[in-house]
Amino acid sequence: MNRILIIDDEIGVIRYYKKLLESEGYSVLTAKNASEGTMAMIKAKDVDLIMLDINMPEVDGVYMWDVIQEYNDQLKVLIFSVRNIEEQKRYLPFATDYFDKSQSVEILLDKVSRLLGNKKSETIRASS
Secondary structure: OOEEEEEOOOHHHHHHHHHHHHHOOOEEEEEOOHHHHHHHHHHOOOOOEEEEOOOOOOOOHHHHHHHHHHHOOOOEEEEEEOOOHHHHHHHOOOOOEEEEOOOOHHHHHHHHHHHHOOOOOOOOOOOO
């Protein structure tokens, strides 16, 4: 079973996406900030994908990205933000993929499936 770590400061967002991903058969760990995310990543050595929010208080997703890269630069990271995808790419151009939270859950599930199947996700643009 694939294991996903969601790092986001909004508890409602964490609960929603955790429930969604678990209903699809994924094992989901959560962290509400970068410190918890770091500890979860170290404890659960077999995380397959990290869904990382950029906008978090105290330590943002850009700093957390650096921590993840030092820990395991082969780990897949899906940037997961309210910012549009182009803006996400400006902040973290080397992430595995990007998801704008205004996009449909079907797009998210497709991206997660592709990433965990070791396939590069196609660029899917949200309709304006």
